[in-house]
Amino acid sequence: MNDVLEVKQVSKVYEGQRGVHQLDFTMERGEIVGFLGPNGAGKTTTMRMITGYVHPSAGSIMVDGVSVHEQGQRVRSKIGYLPETPPLYPDMTVQSYLKFVANLRDVPAREVKLRVSEMVSRLGLQGRERQMVRGLSKGYKQRLGLAGAIIHKPDLLVLDEPTSGLDPNQIIEIRDLIRELGENHTVLLSTHILPEVSTLCNRMLIINQGQLVLDGSPQHFGSAMGDQFKVSIEVKATAEQLHNVLTPWEKVRSEVIQASDANTAKDTSLNSDSANTVKMLLTGENSEDFREELFYLLSGSGLPILEMKKENLSLEQIFLKLTTTEATDTDANSADVDKVAGAEMDQDVTSDIDSSSISGTSADTSPQAHKGEDSK
Numbered sequence: 001m002n003d004v005l006e007v008k009q010v011s012k013v014y015e016g017q018r019g020v021h022q023l024d025f026t027m028e029r030g031e032i033v034g035f036l037g038p039n040g041a042g043k044t045t046t047m048r049m050i051t052g053y054v055h056p057s058a059g060s061i062m063v064d065g066v067s068v069h070e071q072g073q074r075v076r077s078k079i080g081y082l083p084e085t086p087p088l089y090p091d092m093t094v095q096s097y098l099k100f101v102a103n104l105r106d107v108p109a110r111e112v113k114l115r116v117s118e119m120v121s122r123l124g125l126q127g128r129e130r131q132m133v134r135g136l137s138k139g140y141k142q143r144l145g146l147a148g149a150i151i152h153k154p155d156l157l158v159l160d161e162p163t164s165g166l167d168p169n170q171i172i173e174i175r176d177l178i179r180e181l182g183e184n185h186t187v188l189l190s191t192h193i194l195p196e197v198s199t200l201c202n203r204m205l206i207i208n209q210g211q212l213v214l215d216g217s218p219q220h221f222g223s224a225m226g227d228q229f230k231v232s233i234e235v236k237a238t239a240e241q242l243h244n245v246l247t248p249w250e251k252v253r254s255e256v257i258q259a260s261d262a263n264t265a266k267d268t269s270l271n272s273d274s275a276n277t278v279k280m281l282l283t284g285e286n287s288e289d290f291r292e293e294l295f296y297l298l299s300g301s302g303l304p305i306l307e308m309k310k311e312n313l314s315l316e317q318i319f320l321k322l323t324t325t326e327a328t329d330t331d332a333n334s335a336d337v338d339k340v341a342g343a344e345m346d347q348d349v350t351s352d353i354d355s356s357s358i359s360g361t362s363a364d365t366s367p368q369a370h371k372g373e374d375s376k
């Protein structure tokens with residue numbers, strides 16, 4: 001069996017209030033899955049149920065074929081969990097903390113020393129072995145938390161907002177580490193930072209109001225969810241010539257973005273080399289791909305197409321679209337939106353580390369998180 005994680009019809013109700021509702025997804029070995037959602041969507045609840053710290057009200061969760069509910073202790077040895085704020089003991093040194101976690105995680109006594117030094121070098125903690133935890137920067141605390149989460153060589157790594165509160169350099173370092181960890185682990189990672197998903201993950205889940213509203217690869221959506229198909233074109237023509245050809249074509253609405261002829265131009269700053277070219281945004285009445293028809297229409301009219309590009313929704317637009325109230329008023333079971341039409345994601349968003357951050361969130365500060373509690 002290739003599924004490391006199976007979440008089946010899982011719901012959590014807190015004192016009559018919905019935490020999550022009928023979540024259904026699996027994760028295959030080697031996947032790095034981004035788990036996104038606005039505040040209060042149910043990410044932490046889901047992660048805590050997977051790691052066994054919160055009991056589902058309904059449904060079942062299996063890790064590597066073992067039931068979290070029935071064999072919690074066995075499952076914990078298969079999972080590495082990094083809560084948003086790692087449960088570190090400030091009065092321990094880096095080394096003694098790692099030894100402590102190794103023992104807690106049942107690493108065989110004869111392997112502890114080796115495992116600790118492996119973690120120190122793998123997570124870039126060399127030279128800090130004897131430093132007190134309280135003196136570490138937030139970035140190094142995060143490294144130590146990650147070291148503690150993987151010291152027992154778990155199959156599944158669950159990371160709750162691992163880059164939250166870090167500065168941009170630390171964010172890049174921790175992302176690089178997660179990418180490396182993803183080479184040997186299956187990773188479920190919650191985040192508020194949308195570009196993190198496109199840089200790190202090969203799949204993403206979006207949750208809203210406790211329900212899964214999207215399950216797909218960041219590379220395979222954009223023109224999804226019954227959206228109107230959009231194409232931008234640059235044509236060797238005047239805007240008037242192009243309008244004459246396109247106006248009778250009722251299924252497509254056109255809008256000039258840039259034109260070289262002064263009468264219609266929104267941007268007349270073009271130089272003479274681009275004289276008589278026009279850029280337009282064309283919007284179809286539905287999601288049907290009209291590029292081929294467009295090609296024959298323009299070539300039949302003797303208007304050369306200089307460029308044609310399918311316009312995709314950015315990750316932010318997709319997120320907003322799926323997490324507005326209307327989006328979940330309909331039946332928001334993920335299966336309906338899973339089959340998303342192939343489209344490249346707008347890569348522009350990947351360059352911006354913080355501008356897409358949706359918000360901050362609360363933290364789990366308790367060392368008890370290691371031991372298990374049903375605090376939520």
Ligand SMILES: Nc1ncnc2c1ncn2[C@@H]1O[C@H](COP(=O)(O)OP(=O)(O)OP(=O)(O)O)[C@@H](O)[C@H]1O
Pocket residue numbers: 014015017018019020037038039040041042043044045046360361362375376
């Ligand atoms: N212990 C609890 N008691 C009652 N309600 C809770 C408890 N924990 C979570 N909830 C509720 O469950 C829902 C999901 O919360 P959860 O913390 O899982 O969301 P989240 O996606 O992790 O949010 P954030 O991004 O803000 O951390 C929210 O409505 C929240 O108020």
